[in-house]
Amino acid sequence: MSEKQQKASAYWKENLGYLFILLAIWFAVSYGAAIIFKDALNTIQIGGFKLGFWFAQQGSIYVFVILIFVYVRLMNKLDKKYGYDE
C-alpha cells in the first residue's frame, strides 16, 4: 500500500469510529428513551412533562440537531489532521 492509500484508509477508519458512536446515541434517544423504555421513563416527571413522552416529542429532536453539529466539528478536525481540508 502506498503512503497515500494508508493515509486514506486511516482517515476512513477514524470516520467510521465517529459514525458508530454518533449513531449509537441517535438510536439510544429515539428508539431507546422515546420508544422501548418510554413507560419506565414516564414514571419520572420533569415540570409538566413525563420524561419518556418528552423524549418522543421534544428531547430526541434536540439531540438530533446536536449530533449533526458535533459530527461537523469532529469531521472538520479530522480533515485538518489528514490534510484533506480546503
Add this chain to the structure above:
Amino acid sequence: MNDVQIWTYALVAITFGLYIGIAIWSRAGSTKEFYVAGGGVSPLANAMATAADWMSAASFISMAGIIAFAGYDGSVYLMGWTGGYVLLALLLAPYLRKFGKFTVPDFIGDRYYSNTARMVAVFCALLVSFTYVAGQMRGVGVVFSRFLEVDINTGVIIGMVIVLFYAVLGGMKGITYTQVAQYCVLIFAFMVPAIFISIQMTGNPIPQLGMGSTVNDGSGVYLLEKLNGLSTELGFAEYTSGSKSLVDVFAITLALMVGTAGLPHVIVRFFTVKRVKDARKSAGLALLLIAILYTTAPAVAVFARTNMIETVSDKEYSSMPEWFKNWEGTGLLAFDDKNQDGKIQYVADKAKNELTVDRDIMVLANPEIANLPAWVIALVAAGGLAAALSTAAGLLLVISSSVSHDLVKKIFVPNISEKGELWAARGAATVAVVIAGYFGINPPGFVAAVVALAFGLAAASFFPAIVLGIFYKKMNKEGAIAGMVVGILLMLFYMLKFKFGIFDGGKAAVEGLKASWWFGISPEGFGTIAMLVNFAVSLVVNRFTKAPPENVQQIVEDIRIPSGAGEASSH
C-alpha cells in the same frame, strides 16, 4: 368581505409577488444552473431552501392536527421526519456531494456502472415524487377554498400556474432562492400563532416550554395533566401514552427516518453547495431550521386539542362561535345531534359521538379557536401556501431532471445539446405540473395513504443501494439491482394488500386484514422490513456474482476523501 379575507388577499398577494420577483431575478441560463443552481449556494441559503423544500403542506397543515388526535402515537412523525436528517448528514450527503453529479439516478447509474440500475432508480424517483406532489396541490386547493372562498379546483389551478412559472423559468436556482423566502414566511406564520396561544394558555411565550407548564387559570394544574384528564374522561386514550403497539411505533419511526434520507428531492439539495464540508454543515443547519417547527408542532397540538375540547364538549350547538360555522361550511367539521339535546357530545364511543373533525383543520382553525386577530389568521393561510408551493416546486424539479437528464440525455439522446436539454427539462416540468394538477383536482381518494407509500418506497429502494454504494466497496450491480427491485416490489405488494385491500375485495376489507399484518407491522411501517430485505438480497446476490470493476472501486475510494470535490458536473 370581512377582515380576515382582506388580510388574506393582501398577504397572499404580497408573498406571491415576492416569489415571482425572485424567480425572474434568479432565472437559470444553463443546465447546471437549472439542476444544481450552479453549485455555489451558501450553506445557510441551502439549509433554508432544504427546510422549506422538506416542510410540506403535510408538516405545516396536517402534522400538528394528527398529533393532536393521536397524542404520543403522533411522535412517530416528529422523530421520523427529523431523525432521518442524522442519517442523511452522516451516511449520505458528504459522499454524494463529493461524487458530484446532478441527480440520484446519476449516482446509482454510475456507481453501479449500469443503465438498468439507472432506469430502476428513475422509475423509483418518479413514483415517489409524483405521489408526493399530488398531495401538495391538494393542500394549496384547501387553503384557497377556505380563506379566499374560491372553488378548490380554481385554487389548484392558481397554484399550478404559480409553481409552473418559477420552476420552469428558474430551475433549481430560481427554486432555491424562492424557497429561502418561503422558509421565512412559513416559519413566521407557524410561530406567531403558537406564541400567542402559548401566552394565552400558560403565560409562557415559548411554546416548547409552555406545553410543559401549568395552566394559566391559577389552578396550578399542568397543561398535559389537564389534557390527559379531559381525554380519559371522554373515553379517549391518555394523551401522553398512546395506543399503538411498541413494535409498530418502532417500525414506522424507522421507515420514516430511512425514507427521509432516501427521498430524492431532499438528497439533491446537497449537490448545490460548493464543498463537502459545506454539505455537512448545511445538513445540520437544515435540521436546526426544521426543528424550530417540529418542536413547536407538538405544543400546538396540545393547545389546539385542549382548546377544542373545552370549547365544544357538552356545549349548546347554538352557542358555537363563528369559526365553527365557517368550517362546517367546508364539510371538514360536522355535527350530528344524535340524542337531540342540542348539545355537542364529543366522545370516543363512535355510537354516541356527535362531532367529526377533519385532522387537517386543526392548525388552520387554531388561531380562530383562540380568538387571535385577523392578520394572524391570514398569516397562517399564507404560510400554508408557502409550505405547499415550496415542496411542490422541489419535487417538480426532481421529476423534470429525472426525465431530461437521466432519461433523455443519459439513455435516449446522449448527444443532445445543452440548450436542448434545458428545453427538455422545462417541457418535462410543464407536463409534470399538469399531471400533478390533475391529481390535485381529482385526488385518487387515498392521497394521504400514497404519501406514506412514498416514504416506504424510498426506504425500500434508494437507501440501501446508496449506503452500500458508499460503505461497501465490493458491492456490485447485480446485487444492487436485485435488492432495489425486490425491495420496491415487496413494499408495493404489502401496501396494495394491506392498505388498499386489492387482493381481498377492496378498501372495505382493510380493517379485517389488520389481524394478519406481518409481525404486527402496519403498511406505514413496512418500509423498515422491505429495506432490511433489500439489504439482505443485495448482499446475498453480491456474494455469488462478479466483483465490480477496478475503476468503480477506485471511485468509491475517492468519494470517501472530502477534498477536491470540484463542481457538480454532468460527465
